[in-house]
Amino acid sequence: MPSTLTVTAEPPRTPEVEALLKLGDEFTLALYPADSCYLLDVSELERPGVTVFVGRDAEGRALGMAALVEKGDGTAELKRMFVHEDARGRGLASALLAAIEEGAAESAVSTLQLETGPLQHAAIALYERRGYQRIPNFGPYVGDPHSICYAKAIAGTGS
Numbered sequence: 001m002p003s004t005l006t007v008t009a010e011p012p013r014t015p016e017v018e019a020l021l022k023l024g025d026e027f028t029l030a031l032y033p034a035d036s037c038y039l040l041d042v043s044e045l046e047r048p049g050v051t052v053f054v055g056r057d058a059e060g061r062a063l064g065m066a067a068l069v070e071k072g073d074g075t076a077e078l079k080r081m082f083v084h085e086d087a088r089g090r091g092l093a094s095a096l097l098a099a100i101e102e103g104a105a106e107s108a109v110s111t112l113q114l115e116t117g118p119l120q121h122a123a124i125a126l127y128e129r130r131g132y133q134r135i136p137n138f139g140p141y142v143g144d145p146h147s148i149c150y151a152k153a154i155a156g157t158g159s
Contacts, residue, residue, distance in 0.1 A: 025037075038140060050068065051067065063084045064081075100112070
């Protein structure tokens with residue numbers, strides 16, 4: 001039986017989050033050229049308007065993470081989504097995405113965008129199941145053949 005998973009906002013500069021960042025870097029750099037890897041580092045994740053969500057098991061181990069990066073124009077970007085290999089297939093990525101979407105709604109974000117790579121089939125399937133639509137590459141991803149972008153309208157929680 002899988003253990004209970006929880007997702008909460010946490011500071012990024014902790015040993016466990018930094019270990020997940022390192023594993024995420026290694027995973028991404030094994031798939032794509034370095035100039036096609038748009039990985040935020042810890043200092044970028046500490047900036048105002050960035051919320052890092054961490055998924056933990058019942059024993060408190062950090063098994064996954066994702067960051068909500070608000071752009072200040074009613075949009076935000078999902079960055080640094082990563083689930084440890086040992087925790088895949090347990091619903092953690094879906095729980096992280098739900099937390100990101102909830103955080104976006106609470107921050108009055110109307111559109112959530114993301115970039116992923118064409119070799120990340122499980123991530124693409126998750127995003128499409130959750131209602132994300134393929135969009136033209138935006139920002140730094142324009143012209144990058146290793147990037148595909150998605151967006152989803154987010155319903156606000158306020159009235």
